[in-house]
Amino acid sequence: MATTLQMIEAVVQRLKAKFPALAVEYFPDKPDEYRLNHPKGALLVSYSGGKFGESIDVTYIAQPRDVEITITVVMRQLNGRGGAVDVLDLVRTALLGFRMPDCRKMRATDEKFLGETAGLWQYVVDFSAEAMLVEDAEGDGGPLLTTVNYEEAS
Secondary structure (H helix, E strand, O other), X not given: OOOHHHHHHHHHXXXXXXXXXXXXXXXXXXXXXXXXXXXXXXXXEEEEEEEEOOOEEEOEEEEEEEEEEEEEEEEOOOOOOOOHXXXXXXXXXXXXXXXXXXXXXXXXXXXXXXEEEOOEEEEEEEEEEEEEEEOOOOOOOOOOOOOOOOOOOO
16 A cells, blocks of 8 residues: 555656656745745645545455645746646646556646745645555454365366
C-alpha cells in the first residue's frame, strides 16, 4: 500500500515530466516566506487532506479513502500563452485521469483564483483519487502452514 508521500512524489514527477519549463516543487513549509526564483513560474504540490468512507470488516478492516491533492499555480504572467490561466488548463489536463500509486484515477474537484501579490498570479486546482486504507493486520497466532501434500485425482 502506497504512502501519502509516495502519492505526492508521483504527482511531482508527473508534473516535472509534463512541465520542464517550470519549477515543480513541494508546497513550502513556510508559505509566507516562499520566494519564486524561477523566471516564469512554479507548480507547488501539496496533500490537502482526505475523506474516509464506511469501513468494511471482513477479518480485517478496509476503508475507502479519498486522497486530496492541491496544485498551486504561481506565475509571473496572468493571461496569454504560458500565463497562469493557460498553465491552469494544462495542469488540469496533465492530472485528470492520472493514477497515483495504489489509487484510482485522479479527478478534478475544485479550483479558484487566489489573487495577485507582488506581480505573482496564483490559482489552486484540487484533485481527488480514491485509495483503500487497509489494516496492518497481525497474524492471529495460529499454527503456520509448513507442509502441503498434493494428491492427483483419478
